Every structure is written in C-alpha cells, then in structure tokens.
Amino acid sequence: MRQLLLDLFGIGDARPVFEPNRPPAPASQAPAAPDSIAIEPAPLDLRQALPPAAFNHPRANRRIVLGPAQVAYALRRGRRRTIGLSIDADGLTVSAPGWTPQAEIDALLRQKSRWVLEKLSQARERHASPAGAPIDWRAGAPLPYLGRTLTLQLDPRLRHGPAGAVLEPPTLWLGLPHDAAAERLRDLAQAWLLRQARRLFTARLDHFAPQLGVRWQRLTLSSARTRWGSASADGSIRLNWRLIHFGESIIDYVVVHELAHLREMNHSPRFWDHVEAVLPDYAERRGALRDEAVPRW
Numbered sequence: 001m002r003q004l005l006l007d008l009f010g011i012g013d014a015r016p017v018f019e020p021n022r023p024p025a026p027a028s029q030a031p032a033a034p035d036s037i038a039i040e041p042a043p044l045d046l047r048q049a050l051p052p053a054a055f056n057h058p059r060a061n062r063r064i065v066l067g068p069a070q071v072a073y074a075l076r077r078g079r080r081r082t083i084g085l086s087i088d089a090d091g092l093t094v095s096a097p098g099w100t101p102q103a104e105i106d107a108l109l110r111q112k113s114r115w116v117l118e119k120l121s122q123a124r125e126r127h128a129s130p131a132g133a134p135i136d137w138r139a140g141a142p143l144p145y146l147g148r149t150l151t152l153q154l155d156p157r158l159r160h161g162p163a164g165a166v167l168e169p170p171t172l173w174l175g176l177p178h179d180a181a182a183e184r185l186r187d188l189a190q191a192w193l194l195r196q197a198r199r200l201f202t203a204r205l206d207h208f209a210p211q212l213g214v215r216w217q218r219l220t221l222s223s224a225r226t227r228w229g230s231a232s233a234d235g236s237i238r239l240n241w242r243l244i245h246f247g248e249s250i251i252d253y254v255v256v257h258e259l260a261h262l263r264e265m266n267h268s269p270r271f272w273d274h275v276e277a278v279l280p281d282y283a284e285r286r287g288a289l290r291d292e293a294v295p296r297w
Contacts, residue, residue, distance in 0.1 A: 001129055008270050055120045064106055066113040067071035071120070075105070081269050087119040087290065122291060134296040137182035143172060143189060144295055145196075147247025152185065154178050165192035186297070197221060197244040204255045205237060205249075214262040228254050228289070231261035241295050250292065253285035 060072035073092035083105060084095040095104055109116060111204045135143060143150045157175075158164045164175025165188055174180075174188050198221060205216050217235030221244070230238045237258050243251050257279050264271035275282050 002196075007226055016221055024113075053092050055117075055124070057093065060091070061211055062094075062102075064109055066109060068116055071109075071110075071116065079268075085116065087116070087123050090115060090122055091123070092120060106113040112245065119287075124166075124258070131218060133293075135186070137185040139178065144245040145172075145193070146244065147250075148198075152189065154180060154185075154208065163189060167192075190297070193244050194221060194241055197239075197241040200244065200248075200251065201239050201255065204252055205259065208252070208256050208259055208278060212256070212259050212274060214259055215232075216259065231258040233265060235262060244290070245295060246292055250289045252291060253279060254284070 032159055048112050054055045054069035054071065057074045063070060063072045063134075064074045065071075068272070071092055074090075076093065076095045077100075078095065080095060080097050082097070083275045085108075086095065088094040094105060094109070107280040108156060111260055135141065137152075139152060140155045141152045143152055148170070150167070150170055153171050153173050154176045155166075155173045156177045158166060158173060159175050166175075168174045172189065174185060174186060198219065201221075202219055205219065209216055215235060216237050218237070218238065221241040222238045222240045224240055228240045228243060239254065239258065243254055256275055260271055260274040260278075274283075280284060
C-alpha cells in the first residue's frame, strides 16, 4: 500500500498535523485532513474526506490549503535552480528543482498565499470572460492603445482609405462620413493599429537585439488567440499585433522574451538569465501581461 505523504512543516495559518501533549486519537477516529497532500497517492477515503478544491488544475497532482481555499495544483520537477509559480486559465503550476523538499514548496505557497489566491481569482474571471469589453465601433467610443485610451472620431474631410487615420492624442480621427457603418470604422482603425504595431515592434526588436547579442531576420504580425509571440531558429519573429493595445513595458517584455529564444530555444534557467539581464523586472512585466484583457473585436 502506498504511503500518504503529509506536510509536517507548515507555517503561517497552517494547522500542524500533530500537536505536542495531545493524546493520540482512538484507532476508530479518522485522522484530521492534512494541509498538503499528494492527490494521487492519497487513500480513497481520505481524498473523499477533503472538501472540493476551490481552484482545481486539470493536471493537478498536489493539493494545499491556502487561507480559506483549497488549491489543487500541478507540480513539475526538473533541472532548475528556483521554485517558480505560474498561473493561467488552467490554474496554478509550480515548477521546482528535483531536490526541493515538498515542505519547502508548501511553505513558499503559504507565504505567497494572498498573491496566489488573487491571481487565481483573476484568471478565473478572465477565463469566464476571456476577452475584455467589446469595442463599440462608433464616434466617441474608446480604443485602447499603448496602455492608454484613445477616442474615435470621424472626419469626412480626411483622406479616405488606409491612410485616412490621424492621431491627435487623445483622439484618433478616421476619414469616414459620419454615417459610416461600424464595420468601416473597425477596418480602418485595425489597419492603422497594424501599421503602428509593425513600426513599434520593429523599433523595439532593433533596440533589444544588440543587448542580447542576437540578430533577427523577419517580423510577422499574428492574430493568434492564445499566443503573444514565437521565435524560430532562422531569426524569424512572430508577434501578436493586439499587443499594441498594451503599455510599452509589456510589449518590451514580449519582444525580449522572443529575442532571448534566439539564444535558447527553451525556457531553461539560462533562457531566463538572458531575459533578466536585459529586463531585471521581467517577472513584474510578465505578471502584468497575464493580468491584461484583450478588447474583443
């Protein structure tokens, strides 16, 4: 019979599994549910005694109590130097060195419990509504651009066609008649955003590539729903044009991330060392990217 592994080294709000000077429970009395268990090895009756997890990763293999919530998370062990916490639509993933004791992982989770629960709640909200508010294609409507908000306005005196958009912050003027259909506003605004994205992304690639000691060859704009960028060994970079809605600090993180892949085509510790050498605060920028909601088109 496989043995249940208990965390005996909890801190903070965790209740100790064993208490000194307390008589042992009668043999007929079930033991108290531990604060952290390995989901798969746990005996069936003990697993059923636990309340359902408030946050349940689809590939969870560990469970822990964080404040008022049970969190079932995916633990991955590998060749790395530090413990990493990652939260997305699936839930919490913990990446840890193979030698790290489980008690140390759980202690870190309890230490970061407020952050973990906050980010899990935000991820759940984004998953329930995966995109931000829809853009209202009419005169006077807001349009997110570089972390700020532009106001769409129409001016039929402007040149029509792809060039018929003029930025006069905080207004984006579109060369369309006042009774133009919403689809025409959308198409003209998108064409303008695509041009701005290519111009800005190219400039940031040129800025950061020498700092990473790499050379990029070609930029392609993508409209992927679940990926912000990618890099190929031949120097090709793909960046999602919708990044243009976000602030420049977030755009720079994605640009550096993809350029770093030209040094390391993986997410090894050496890869993150390259990213950190250029952006020491990359973790904060990465978290800000996860918190952003893309407006619905």
